[in-house]
Amino acid sequence: MSNPSQLWQQYLAHGKAEAVPVISAHAHYGPYMGIYFPGRGEADSMLKMMDRAGMVRAVCAPHAALIEPSRGHALLAEVISTHPNRFAGYWCINPNYPSALEASLEEFARSPGFVGLKLLSDYHRQPITSPNYAPALEYADEHELPVLMHTWGHSPFDGPALWSEVAARHPRATFLMGHSGYGEWDLALDVARRHDNVYLELCAAYHVNGIIERMVRQVGSQKVLYGEDLPWFDPQYAIGCVLCARISDEDRHNILHRNAERLFGWG
Numbered sequence: 001m002s003n004p005s006q007l008w009q010q011y012l013a014h015g016k017a018e019a020v021p022v023i024s025a026h027a028h029y030g031p032y033m034g035i036y037f038p039g040r041g042e043a044d045s046m047l048k049m050m051d052r053a054g055m056v057r058a059v060c061a062p063h064a065a066l067i068e069p070s071r072g073h074a075l076l077a078e079v080i081s082t083h084p085n086r087f088a089g090y091w092c093i094n095p096n097y098p099s100a101l102e103a104s105l106e107e108f109a110r111s112p113g114f115v116g117l118k119l120l121s122d123y124h125r126q127p128i129t130s131p132n133y134a135p136a137l138e139y140a141d142e143h144e145l146p147v148l149m150h151t152w153g154h155s156p157f158d159g160p161a162l163w164s165e166v167a168a169r170h171p172r173a174t175f176l177m178g179h180s181g182y183g184e185w186d187l188a189l190d191v192a193r194r195h196d197n198v199y200l201e202l203c204a205a206y207h208v209n210g211i212i213e214r215m216v217r218q219v220g221s222q223k224v225l226y227g228e229d230l231p232w233f234d235p236q237y238a239i240g241c242v243l244c245a246r247i248s249d250e251d252r253h254n255i256l257h258r259n260a261e262r263l264f265g266w267g
């Protein structure tokens, strides 16, 4: 059966759906040591990919800061000041540098355009429940911040089983489960359903056949956010997965931009 969606018809005709100003809640910025993609993580090429796919904004965690918290944020800050309506930032927290955390959070507070925190526990090899994360989580709670977390199924560091506890303890922060606890779907969806402050984020999950439909059915499209790890992956493919899913155009609007507009205050 062909897809009756108006948005899909626009997308097929133009490579973007004009009625959907897409926001990526999970993107990165700058060069990365683990891959060779010359220039791809810089503003010009990111903007080209965004324009082609109809993406108005990307919320980025700078690659360098994922590893070494004193690097990378300045690079992204510069781009945000040049393109304040196209780029926003997550401030990266590395629990292996506990003595630097307080100063880092103060710098975040002084940095315009940085709208939340980013946690990458699987890479930093510290469980999200570790005391080294506590000051950052308390800060996010106190300031009612969005927190994008890398989450992966069955991980002892950031698997969905750990998030119930973290979300319940910090009810004023909003937790975006990056990759939606990939692979441990039942539990991840259950955590998002039970906690008002936990959202599912689609990066990497979008290509799993049927998962978007399940999220919408079991959790609701108001709790699902679009992301694709730009500049790693092509946003047109990821957006196409949402437009092709067997959900309503209202659901597609929620996922592709409305939820992010509400969360980040861009409505």
Ligand SMILES: [Zn+2]
Binding pocket: 026, 027, 028, 229
């Ligand atoms: Zn990522």
